[in-house]
Every structure is written in structure tokens, then in C-alpha cells.
Amino acid sequence: xxxxxxxxxxxxxxxxxxxxxxxGYLGEFAADYDFDDLVAAxxxxxxxxxxxxxxxxxxxxxxxxVPIPVDAETLIVDAIENVDLDELAAQYNRT
Numbered sequence: 001x002x003x004x005x006x007x008x009x010x011x012x013x014x015x016x017x018x019x020x021x022x023x024g025y026l027g028e029f030a031a032d033y034d035f036d037d038l039v040a041a042x043x044x045x046x047x048x049x050x051x052x053x054x055x056x057x058x059x060x061x062x063x064x065x066v067p068i069p070v071d072a073e074t075l076i077v078d079a080i081e082n083v084d085l086d087e088l089a090a091q092y093n094r095t
Contacts, residue, residue: 017060018043025085038092042083049079 016024022039023030046057053075054065062076069075 018057021080022085026089032093032095033089034092034094038088041088041092042085045083045088046079049082050075 019035019039022035022042026033026035026038043057050056050062053069053072055069055072055075056063062072064072
């Protein structure tokens with residue numbers, strides 16, 4: 001049997017959860033969006049960007065196969081910043 005060791009090594013951002021990040025982006029207009037689905041879509045987009053590096057966002061924490069990529073922090077920051085929240089938010093706008 002083959003097993004994979006995973007190591008949790010980072011929180012979504014230094015002080016927030018995915019929900020907080022998306023809410024901060026939407027600001028006072030958060031009620032205009034299907035918030036839960038937008039958060040799920042954002043998580044999915046981040047995971048898609050990280051999949052090739054064997055890093056996964058699970059909840060608000062990142063996990064990777066051991067050994068963790070040396071540039072994991074940079075890969076994660078790039079994945080988060082490269083998600084087009086404007087495009088995603090447009091898909092979940094209820095107004």
C-alpha cells in the first residue's frame with residue numbers, strides 16, 4: 001500500500017479566512033452576491049492553480065505532499081492574487 005504524507009503548513013492569509021478575504025473584496029456590496037457559492041468558487045480556483053504543485057487549500061489551511069515545495073509560499077500568494085475575483089463575482093451577482 002502506498003501512502004502519501006501531507007503536511008499542513010500555512011493559513012489562508014496571516015489574519016483571515018477565505019470568507020474574510022472575499023468579504024473584504026466585496027465590501028458593502030456583499031449582500032448583492034451569493035456569498036457562499038462565491039467563496040466556494042474562489043477556493044476551487046485557488047486549488048486549481050495549486051494542483052500542479054501538489055498543494056491543496058482545505059478549509060483555510062494549505063497542505064502539501066512531503067517534501068513541501070521550496071517556493072510554496074510564493075506559489076500560494078501567486079495563486080490567491082491571480083484569481084480574478086471580478087470575473088468570479090460577476091457569476092454570483094444576484095442584482
